[in-house]
């Protein structure tokens with residue numbers, strides 16, 4: 001697939017087993033979006049617990065709007081098992097330029113993801129996130145957290 005440096009770096013940051021599922025999904029997503037003239041990028045992959053703490057503060061203890069419901073260790077990004085996509089049209093970030101169209105396109109990508117056993121956050125009740133996709137292989141957050149405490153915070157050492 002024709003991947004940008006940004007997409008490649010974010011895919012490379014993932015747990016290898018998750019990457020093996022998410023990379024073909026991204027390739028398929030890029031293919032189905034061609035007919036809309038939309039480019040798909042992976043704009044977020046593995047996120048450190050420190051970075052997660054900074055995001056969690058946005059809209060709470062720092063100005064701005066709330067961007068995540070997840071505290072450090074509560075996001076699957078913190079385990080390299082999640083990605084955020086970004087949709088781009090004519091070089092514009094569709095998610096902010098035309099959120100309604102982006103929402104529709106994420107619906108389509110959500111169906112594509114489901115067909116590949118990948119979870120889409122667009123249907124989440126408490127905090128729906130159209131751009132967010134993850135695969136957790138049946139792991140719970142509590143299990144993932146305790147593994148990370150014992151394995152030196154190495155997402156490649158997660159056991160499913």
Ligand SMILES: [Zn+2]
Pocket residue numbers: 044077082083084129131132133
């Ligand atoms: Zn996400």
